Amino acid sequence: MTAPSPAAVSAALATVIDPELRRPITELAMVGAVDVRPDGSVQVTVLLTVSGCPMKQTLTADVERAVGQVDGVRGVAVDLQVMTKEQRDELKLKLRGPGARRIPxxxxxxxxxxxxxxxxxxxxxxxxxxxxxxxxxxxxxxxxxxxxxxxxxxxxxxxxxxxxxxxxxxxxxxxxxxxxxxxxxxxxxxxxxxxxxxxxxxxxxxxxxxxxxxxxxxxxxxxxxxxxxxxxxxxxxxxxxxxxxxxxxxxxxxxxxxxxxxxxxxxxxxxxxxxxxxxxxxxxxxxxxxxxxxxxxxxxxxxxxxxxxxxxxxxxxxxxxxxxxxxxxxxxxxxxxxxxxxxxxxxxxxxxxxxxxxxxxxxxxxxxxxxxxx
Ligand SMILES: Nc1ncnc2c1ncn2[C@@H]1O[C@H](COP(=O)(O)OP(=O)(O)O)[C@@H](O)[C@H]1O
Ligand SMILES: [Mg+2]
CATH class of the missing domain: 3.40.50.300 (P-loop containing nucleotide triphosphate hydrolases)
Incomplete structure (x- = not known):
């Protein structure tokens, strides 16, 4: 029994696309701590933009599916948390670039x-x-x-x-x-x-x-x-x-x-x-x-x-x-x-x-x- 490689888990997470923002969650800094244990269980913290995020079920299922396919993974637990104001500001900056409101x-x-x-x-x-x-x-x-x-x-x-x-x-x-x-x-x-x-x-x-x-x-x-x-x-x-x-x-x-x-x-x-x-x-x-x-x-x-x-x-x-x-x-x-x-x-x-x-x-x-x- 080989433990899953953290790099493979990261690569799998990079294939998960946020349903609303339409970009990989890894690029959006939506992935928090990732804990890969020797017994094959993986815990992933996903940071939601807002607490009432209507897409959280989809997101959870997508993460479970992607990580579950990695060799050696024997169970995925997704921990949903909400971004802090600073994390959200960073996300907005990433999405829209710096500057005031303008029509892209x-x-x-x-x-x-x-x-x-x-x-x-x-x-x-x-x-x-x-x-x-x-x-x-x-x-x-x-x-x-x-x-x-x-x-x-x-x-x-x-x-x-x-x-x-x-x-x-x-x-x-x-x-x-x-x-x-x-x-x-x-x-x-x-x-x-x-x-x-x-x-x-x-x-x-x-x-x-x-x-x-x-x-x-x-x-x-x-x-x-x-x-x-x-x-x-x-x-x-x-x-x-x-x-x-x-x-x-x-x-x-x-x-x-x-x-x-x-x-x-x-x-x-x-x-x-x-x-x-x-x-x-x-x-x-x-x-x-x-x-x-x-x-x-x-x-x-x-x-x-x-x-x-x-x-x-x-x-x-x-x-x-x-x-x-x-x-x-x-x-x-x-x-x-x-x-x-x-x-x-x-x-x-x-x-x-x-x-x-x-x-x-x-x-x-x-x-x-x-x-x-x-
Ligand atoms: N080519 C078509 N054949 C059948 N019904 C149509 C066709 N084009 C539009 N409709 C119907 O006509 C009605 C008005 O269409 P809609 O697209 O809402 O028009 P508008 O936006 O110009 O007010 C709708 O019920 C729509 O389903
Ligand atoms: Mg109309």
Whole structure:
């Protein structure tokens, strides 16, 4: 009987990823004393960020599993303790770097692509499209986050099946993760069915707080689900995240495309780029193979054409998503269709849009690389 090697136990601990921070617990200084005894029993002290940490069961199980696989280990005991204020401060420093509150996505070195998803009116499927694009990109291995900024009509937690609140580490918030996507929503801060009665300046502050105090880590793509129309939040986004590109969602209906155009042309005033147009609810495929154009036809293409002309830049129609009962059911169940039925026509159309967004180079575009002539 050989006693387990402490180095092997350390290596095993380094494979345990904190479910919220998404980094190895060893890097996060979450591992305290490790006691490896000759009889093969191992005791590991794990330091939680906060005492009510909702992930402690997962974390305990993950540590037990990882250490249990080490040669010679015959029992793992996990002792959960809570970080001291100093340890927490050190953790925050490690995660966010030194300095005051700032929006990480605006840092010169940030490579996160930010897409603000806008629509002219509600009910066109803006949130459903956002959630499916995010899940599809996460499925492809990208690091993805969503800020649900639709203050009066937040629906992202429901569409993602999230009931959990963010974990608070002092003034830093750790967003819940679902389907590999980090999500923060106003809906996580108000009581169910209670109306949000905030006005412009408060909305601006709330969005600012989401962008500064929520720890998203290094993301490849961040989606913002904006409220419909051309309200205060759209202006706030342009001020808080000037490099965000706008993704416009419309239905094929000409009236919907008209109001979406207004949402899109805000970009001319704010100087933001429009990444493209997504037409949703484009048609319904009937059992006989024909397509029924429930909401008419052409809205997406017309809108893309008009925005291209107004902005004097190519605004592509990125995809046409058919009506699909399974897409709606997936939304109601918190299980996005791109994950549950990737073969569905609607899922494939959404995946096509995601592929275009994800394939774009990360934000280095148009950025100074800081190169100096010798
Ligand atoms: N392509 C689609 N096929 C079927 N139902 C859809 C589709 N897109 C959205 N829906 C449904 O339409 C409703 C409104 O969608 P939602 O994404 O909440 O819109 P918005 O965010 O623009 O208000 C939801 O019930 C959603 O499930
Ligand atoms: Mg919505």
């Amino acid at each position: 996505f605006n840092e010169p070195g940030s490579l996160t692509k930010v897409y603000a998803v806008a629509s002219g009116k509600g009910g066109v499927g803006k949130s459903s499209v956002t959630v499916n694009l995010a899940c599809e990109l996460a499925r492809r291995g990208l690091r993805v986050g969503i800020v649900d900024a639709d203050v009066h009509g937040f629906s992202v937690p429901g569409l993602m099946g999230i009931t959990q609140a963010p974990t608070q580490v002092d003034e830093m918030m750790l967003p819940p993760v679902a389907h590999g996507v980090k999500v923060i929503s106003i809906g996580m801060f108000v009581r169910k069915n209670e109306p949000v009665v905030w006005r412009g300046p408060m909305l601006h502050r709330a969005l600012e707080q989401f962008l500064t105090d929520v720890y998203f880590g290094d993301l490849d793509v961040l989606f913002l689900d904006l409220p419909p129309g051309t309200g205060d939040i759209a202006i706030s986004v342009s001020q808080l995240l000037p490099s965000a590109e706008i993704l416009v969602v419309t239905t094929p209906q000409s009236a919907a495309a008209d109001v979406a155009e207004r949402a899109g042309t805000i970009a001319t005033q704010t100087g933001q780029r429009i990444a493209g147009v997504v037409e949703n609810m484009s048609y319904l495929s009937l059992p006989d193979g024909t397509r029924m154009e429930v909401f008419g036809a052409g809205g997406g293409r017309t809108l893309a054409g008009r925005l291209s002309a107004t902005l004097d830049a190519t605004v592509p129609l990125l995809g046409q998503i058919p009506l699909d009962v399974a897409l709606r059911e997936g939304g109601d169940a918190g299980a996005p269709i791109v994950l549950t039925h990737p073969e569905a026509e609607s899922a494939r159309a959404l995946a096509g849009v995601a592929a275009e967004l994800g394939a774009k180079p990360r934000g280095l575009n148009g950025r100074s690389l800081g190169l100096q002539p010798r």
